[in-house]
Amino acid sequence: MASTVTKTETLFGKRMKRKEDPRLITGTATYVDDIQMPGMHHAVILRSPYAAARIRSIDTKRALELPGVAAVFTGADVKDVGPVPCGASLPGLRVPHHHVLAQDRTYFVGHPVAVVVAADRYIARDAVDRIEVDWEPLDAVADPEKALEAGAPAVHPQWPDNKAFDYHQEHGEVDKVFAEADVVVKQRITSQRLIPCAMETRGVVAEWRSGEKALTIYTSTQIPHLMRSLVAGMLGIPENKLRAVAPEVGGGFGSKLNVYAEEALMGFVAMKIGKPVKWIESRRENMLATTHGRGHVDYYEIAAKKDGTIVGIKLKLIQDVGSYHQLLTPAIPTLSVLMMPGVYRCQNIRADIVGVFTNCVPTDAYRGAGRPEAMHGIERMVDILAAEMKMDPAELRLKNFIQPEEFPYATATGLTYDSGDYDKPLKKALEIAGYAKLREEQRAARSAGRLMGIGLSTYGEICAIGPSPATPAGGWESATVRIEPSGKVTVHTGCSPHGQGEETTFAQIAADELGVDIEDVIVLHGDTAIVQYGIGTFGSRGTAIGGTAMYFAIQELKAKIKRFGAMMLGCDEVRFEDGRCVCGKTGKSVTIQEIAAASYRAMKLPPNTEPGMVATYFWEPPNFTFPFGAHIVVTEVDKETGDIAVKRYVAVDDCGKIINPLIVAGQIHGGVAQGLGQALYEEAVYDDSGQLMTGEFMDYCVPKSTMVPWIEDSNTETPTPVNPLGIKGVGEAGTIGCSPAVVNSVVDALSPLGVRHIDMPMTPEKIWKLVRGGAA
Amino acid sequence: MKRSITLQINGKTHTGEVEPRLLLIHYLREVAGLTGPHIGCETSLCGACTVTVDGKAVKSCAMFAVQADGRDVVTIEGLASNGDLHPLQTAFWEEHGAQCGYCTPGMIMASKQLLDRNPHPDEDEIRHGIKGNLCRCTGYQHIVNAVKSAAAKMGA
Ligand code: FES
Ligand code: FES
Numbered sequence: 012m013a014s015t016v017t018k019t020e021t022l023f024g025k026r027m028k029r030k031e032d033p034r035l036i037t038g039t040a041t042y043v044d045d046i047q048m049p050g051m052h053h054a055v056i057l058r059s060p061y062a063a064a065r066i067r068s069i070d071t072k073r074a075l076e077l078p079g080v081a082a083v084f085t086g087a088d089v090k091d092v093g094p095v096p097c098g099a100s101l102p103g104l105r106v107p108h109h110h111v112l113a114q115d116r117t118y119f120v121g122h123p124v125a126v127v128v129a130a131d132r133y134i135a136r137d138a139v140d141r142i143e144v145d146w147e148p149l150d151a152v153a154d155p156e157k158a159l160e161a162g163a164p165a166v167h168p169q170w171p172d173n174k175a176f177d178y179h180q181e182h183g184e185v186d187k188v189f190a191e192a193d194v195v196v197k198q199r200i201t202s203q204r205l206i207p208c209a210m211e212t213r214g215v216v217a218e219w220r221s222g223e224k225a226l227t228i229y230t231s232t233q234i235p236h237l238m239r240s241l242v243a244g245m246l247g248i249p250e251n252k253l254r255a256v257a258p259e260v261g262g263g264f265g266s267k268l269n270v271y272a273e274e275a276l277m278g279f280v281a282m283k284i285g286k287p288v289k290w291i292e293s294r295r296e297n298m299l300a301t302t303h304g305r306g307h308v309d310y311y312e313i314a315a316k317k318d319g320t321i322v323g324i325k326l327k328l329i330q331d332v333g334s335y336h337q338l339l340t341p342a343i344p345t346l347s348v349l350m351m352p353g354v355y356r357c358q359n360i361r362a363d364i365v366g367v368f369t370n371c372v373p374t375d376a377y378r379g380a381g382r383p384e385a386m387h388g389i390e391r392m393v394d395i396l397a398a399e400m401k402m403d404p405a406e407l408r409l410k411n412f413i414q415p416e417e418f419p420y421a422t423a424t425g426l427t428y429d430s431g432d433y434d435k436p437l438k439k440a441l442e443i444a445g446y447a448k449l450r451e452e453q454r455a456a457r458s459a460g461r462l463m464g465i466g467l468s469t470y471g472e473i474c475a476i477g478p479s480p481a482t483p484a485g486g487w488e489s490a491t492v493r494i495e496p497s498g499k500v501t502v503h504t505g506c507s508p509h510g511q512g513e514e515t516t517f518a519q520i521a522a523d524e525l526g527v528d529i530e531d532v533i534v535l536h537g538d539t540a541i542v543q544y545g546i547g548t549f550g551s552r553g554t555a556i557g558g559t560a561m562y563f564a565i566q567e568l569k570a571k572i573k574r575f576g577a578m579m580l581g582c583d584e585v586r587f588e589d590g591r592c593v594c595g596k597t598g599k600s601v602t603i604q605e606i607a608a609a610s611y612r613a614m615k616l617p618p619n620t621e622p623g624m625v626a627t628y629f630w631e632p633p634n635f636t637f638p639f640g641a642h643i644v645v646t647e648v649d650k651e652t653g654d655i656a657v658k659r660y661v662a663v664d665d666c667g668k669i670i671n672p673l674i675v676a677g678q679i680h681g682g683v684a685q686g687l688g689q690a691l692y693e694e695a696v697y698d699d700s701g702q703l704m705t706g707e708f709m710d711y712c713v714p715k716s717t718m719v720p721w722i723e724d725s726n727t728e729t730p731t732p733v734n735p736l737g738i739k740g741v742g743e744a745g746t747i748g749c750s751p752a753v754v755n756s757v758v759d760a761l762s763p764l765g766v767r768h769i770d771m772p773m774t775p776e777k778i779w780k781l782v783r784g785g786a787a
Numbered sequence: 788m789k790r791s792i793t794l795q796i797n798g799k800t801h802t803g804e805v806e807p808r809l810l811l812i813h814y815l816r817e818v819a820g821l822t823g824p825h826i827g828c829e830t831s832l833c834g835a836c837t838v839t840v841d842g843k844a845v846k847s848c849a850m851f852a853v854q855a856d857g858r859d860v861v862t863i864e865g866l867a868s869n870g871d872l873h874p875l876q877t878a879f880w881e882e883h884g885a886q887c888g889y890c891t892p893g894m895i896m897a898s899k900q901l902l903d904r905n906p907h908p909d910e911d912e913i914r915h916g917i918k919g920n921l922c923r924c925t926g927y928q929h930i931v932n933a934v935k936s937a938a939a940k941m942g943a
Contacts, residue, residue: 028880028881028883029880029883029885031888032879032880032885032888033880034888035885035888035891036863036872036876036879036880036885036888036891036892036895037823037863037864037866037867037872037876038821038822038823038824038862038863038864038892039823039864040888041822042822042825042889044816044822044825044826045816045822047817047820132813133806133808133809208923209887209889209923210825210827210833210835210887210889210890210921210922210923210924211825211827211887211889212827259887259888260887261825261887261888261889262886262887262889262923262924264923291826293829294827294828294829294830294832294833509887510886510887510888510924511886512883512886673883673929674883676883676928676929677883677886677924677925677926677929679926680925680926680927680928680929681886681923681924681925681926682926683926684923684925684926684927685923707828707830707832708828708830708832708833708921709830709832713921713923715918715921716913716914716915716917716918716920716922716927716930716931717914717915717918719926719927719928721910721928722926722928745926
């Protein structure tokens with residue numbers, strides 16, 4: 012048998028171009044909207060134009076009369092479809108019944124009311140305009156603080172106080188340390204509502220095979236397996252008769268970490284009309300009806316001793332829930348509480364969350380999900396404290412960092428930080444930025460009357476979400492590794508990557524472990540008919556958990572490879588290296604390709620060994636991982652226009668061991684751009700009647716290429732002991748580190764005018780007013 | 788009602804009857820079967836649908852198919868020649884200019900126009916040249932690197 016040349020170079024840590032890119036750069040990838048099927052119909056959804064309204068009646072007759080229209084369904088038709096699920100639970104959580112189409116009332120602008128199915132998209136759109144709804148508009152409330160006021164309109168009439176939940180967490184001697192503190196600073200800090208804006212909107216294709224009574228749902232999702240389990244339940248079909256496929260997915264950022272009404276609705280429609288049906292969300296619908304992120308009003312207090320030691324943190328957190336709980340809505344602010352002490356050694360904390368219903372689309376996970384809010388809060392507060400104490404913000408941070416020898420470190424919020432060396436990225440960032448020199452330049456700028464600011468953040472975050480007890484649907488991940496008879500390697504991961512490059516990073520690990528060429532490895536995902544059950548890609552978990560699951564599956568295969576190797580070489584002392592089993596005595600070897608072939612041919616088997624070369628591993632992580640880093644931002648404010656110029660952006664991130672520096676850099680850049688969007692440009696604005704004022708790219712400002720600065724990115728590498736690869740996760744770090752550094756920088760720029768805090772987004776108008784009026 | 792049109796797409800002649808209101812992007816994707824150009828907004832704000840018409844980058848959601856009658860359209864699918872990737876495609880691959888890939892076909896077509904007009908752009912000129920194309924994933928930095936690298940190779 013011919014052996015095959017195997018590779019010897021280690022790929023872990025190497026800059027490599029991605030395996031997924033050839034299809035993306037040639038326009039041959041298949042996203043949901045690219046799927047065509049014979050007889051396929053198109054669905055368009057009629058949505059509520061009111062934030063709160065009673066539906067007196069719906070007349071669909073004129074829509075049905077239009078040639079080409081196959082069907083129209085309204086709330087009455089879908090009564091038996093189960094509710095859109097909330098997967099998170101909290102004591103006393105109020106969960107409104109969330110029908111896939113509104114029944115007699117709508118709760119937000121964009122609430123689905125009816126669905127038209129037609130032979131083509133244009134006809135379906137025409138027909139939607141022919142549905143007549145007799146509306147009775149009701150009073151609405153869109154602002155969470157107003158919703159808590161006595162006499163505010165009730166979002167759900169059964170709960171007139173508009174409270175969705177209360178949550179309390181406390182540790183240490185909070186009252187005592189605040190009473191004894193030398194300094195206490197307080198600040199109201201908001202993290203505004205944001206619209207995730209994946210460039211691909213949501214979309215669903217559903218296909219019903221009546222002969223098999225089986226449904227396939229193609230959907231732009233981050234969680235095909237969970238979607239399948241939950242939608243099967245909503246539709247009342249057996250789980251094994253529903254196949255879910257996440258084809259190419261054009262970005263998610265948490266907004267596709269969900270189970271949506273439209274996914275079940277298209278399944279329902281396909282079953283009713285007996286034809287495949289496609290629904291593609293318009294951008295306006297995406298902004299109105301796909302989950303938003305953030306929506307915090309936070310009241311912070313922090314107590315310190317006169318040497319700058321932080322001794323206590325209090326937080327009252329108002330979370331804008333929106334009208335319903337989507338999959339993880341109530342869990343998101345609890346993540347903020349978990350991370351509220353940041354990277355500082357503070358054991359006295361108290362947090363109270365109130366979740367508030369408003370007549371807006373639900374909030375849920377958006378890049379960072381709870382951690383950007385927490386880091387924005389603590390990193391702003393540390394700067395406010397530094398200003399109050401006239402200390403340098405870097406010095407104050409260095410003073411309060413948890414030290415490397417204290418890990419694993421038990422936080423006041425019940426977490427165990429795995430590993431950390433917080434001085435390292437901060438000192439590196441200070442050096443790259445030339446901090447001392449920047450401060451000199453700033454003094455010169457100030458005496459020349461210019462508003463120059465230097466801001467930093469030292470963030471910590473939770474990745475690799477997460478151990479199952481802490482994650483609503485289970486926090487493990489799965490992998491099947493199959494060495495084919497030819498020796499080619501096929502990996503099935505339960506993750507569902509959608510831009511993160513896991514087809515590449517996983518292949519790098521597999522190629523190293525098995526000693527094969529990376530070209531011989533493929534990574535498949537996102538199809539429940541092909542891949543074993545899995546959880547998905549979110550919470551910076553894909554590589555740290557899914558990659559580790561694959562690593563362990565490979566270790567099982569390596570043991571089996573050695574058993575075959577020993578048998579084939581007639582040697583009881585074999586080692587596996589560089590893709591071959593080598594006999595320790597004779598030096599003779601067999602290649603992995605020869606072993607794979609022999610394992611399937613099965614002429615002879617090692618003792619207690621099955622034929623074939625396949626292993627499946629479900630890995631339950633023992634802990635989260637906790638990456639960290641330091642960002643430094645230099646800004647200059649134009650006094651005349653209020654415009655903020657970001658002059659420098661230095662990012663030093665520690666995400667544990669790095670598999671592919673090119674991909675890590677890409678994740679940081681993209682994360683920073685989203686953090687910068689929040690800091691400077693983006694806000695979902697609802698008016699008092701609950702109309703979304705920022706429902707198009709014209710009004711909702713996703714950063715353009717000219718609005719994002721050059722990012723001077725680098726890393727430190729502090730491995731985690733949580734997994735054998737030492738990797739932590741990087742998908743959200745850039746976003747988490749960014750917004751506080753930018754705001755700290757601009758506040759620093761305006762501090763000579765007496766400004767001590769600015770809420771995001773820091774629009775030119777807001778800054779111009781501050782420059783003119785002075786006060787915040 | 789329907790109008791007959793004839794146009795070149797990626798060097799091939801396409802003839803058909805279309806409704807006057809049919810957008811060029813829908814014609815390309817659903818009639819011509821070219822799903823490389825994507826739809827991100829349908830309101831000419833995101834650039835995902837960018838193709839070239841008579842050599843100029845155009846947002847194909849902002850044009851009717853009938854307006855392309857008699858004209859020469861190139862989509863991302865027509866960029867490689869004889870199976871060889873265009874230098875911009877190679878550069879987007881080597882420099883990690885794509886993450887989810889949804890903006891990528893439009894981004895490459897816009898970058899092509901940029902390099903046609905200015906073969907050696909600096910960072911600022913690149914950022915201005917692609918500012919009609921939104922990318923939510925990359926933060927643009929690797930796209931800037933890709934365009935620079937393609938420019939260097941094409942100039943060499
Ligand atoms: S789809 Fe044409 S510009 Fe967005
Ligand atoms: S790569 Fe995802 S939008 Fe650009």
